[in-house]
Amino acid sequence: MKRATALRALAGLLAGPALAPFSRSWAQTGNAPAGPLRVVASFSILADMVQQVAGPLADIYTLVVRGGDAHVFEPRPADAQKLAQADLVVLNGLHLEGWMDRLVQASGFKGRLLVASEGITPRLLDGHPDPHAWQSLRLAETYVRNIQGALKAALPRQAARIDQQGSRYLADIRALDGWVRTQIATLPPAQRRAVTTHDAFGYFAAEYGVTWLAPQGWTTAEEVSAKDVARVVRELRAQRVRALFLESAGDPRLMQQIAREAGVRIGGELYADTLSPVGGPADTYLHLFEYNVKTMLQAMRGH
Numbered sequence: 001m002k003r004a005t006a007l008r009a010l011a012g013l014l015a016g017p018a019l020a021p022f023s024r025s026w027a028q029t030g031n032a033p034a035g036p037l038r039v040v041a042s043f044s045i046l047a048d049m050v051q052q053v054a055g056p057l058a059d060i061y062t063l064v065v066r067g068g069d070a071h072v073f074e075p076r077p078a079d080a081q082k083l084a085q086a087d088l089v090v091l092n093g094l095h096l097e098g099w100m101d102r103l104v105q106a107s108g109f110k111g112r113l114l115v116a117s118e119g120i121t122p123r124l125l126d127g128h129p130d131p132h133a134w135q136s137l138r139l140a141e142t143y144v145r146n147i148q149g150a151l152k153a154a155l156p157r158q159a160a161r162i163d164q165q166g167s168r169y170l171a172d173i174r175a176l177d178g179w180v181r182t183q184i185a186t187l188p189p190a191q192r193r194a195v196t197t198h199d200a201f202g203y204f205a206a207e208y209g210v211t212w213l214a215p216q217g218w219t220t221a222e223e224v225s226a227k228d229v230a231r232v233v234r235e236l237r238a239q240r241v242r243a244l245f246l247e248s249a250g251d252p253r254l255m256q257q258i259a260r261e262a263g264v265r266i267g268g269e270l271y272a273d274t275l276s277p278v279g280g281p282a283d284t285y286l287h288l289f290e291y292n293v294k295t296m297l298q299a300m301r302g303h
Helices: 003-015 043-058 075-083 100-109 137-154 156-184 202-208 226-239 253-262 285-298
Strands: 038-045 060-062 088-091 112-115 194-197 211-213 243-247 265-271
Touching: 003 202, 038 043, 043 060, 043 088, 043 285, 060 075, 075 100, 075 211, 088 137, 088 156, 137 156, 137 202, 156 202, 156 285, 194 226, 194 285, 202 211, 202 265, 211 226, 243 253, 243 285, 253 265, 265 285
Parallel strands: 038 060, 038 088, 088 112, 194 211, 194 243, 243 265
Antiparallel strands: none
């Protein structure tokens, strides 16, 4: 379905019968809902963060499901229905969800909308904010604190429990961050170079001292020109980059072409913008980070 067609379908929902609401929104009444908080998260990584902090206190619906691409997502009428019935909507911000404003308007959502990246100073690409701030575990702490605050405002009687669960999750994030730094420090700086499909690892690069190249900018919706491909191939050869990666939600053909032209072996698949299916190697945010780092290091060492 084309974007315009999808949005017309969403808007058409408002002209039909009124949607049966869940419990009244805490944002409208000032009172906590009787059952689990109805939360809509824009994509799977955010949904997992909310789940880790909220536990059974929230019922979470994910718009861009595991394996999906938030950059090119097309909302469905069912998504507008979920927003209309939600108490809280959590999105990344930094222009990742370009479709969210229209979806909120079409759904008639009246609850609270949390921008999880609020307070983060973004890196800029050609003057535009890079939305992939979760690729730094240090910045992920800001996400978690923002989520924690929104949940406590929604469920004030559960504030102590939310604080306990949030503190435990933050401790896990800090422990993983220490492990990542230790692991990357085992590589000489000259080997800390890699290539992925789109520029999703800029925050990782800045945080952990790794150089990343990509033929696309920060969005997978961007067209890739022959000039872009030639530039990456030249840099691969000049810098003797060993590690070239596919992305789990991307088309592999572009990177396969670059690998052939540069004479570089593909070192595996990374998860940039989405979790894996449950039971897969990256089925939570922390599993994603650990899996990505292990995959990167193996390829960078030339194994």
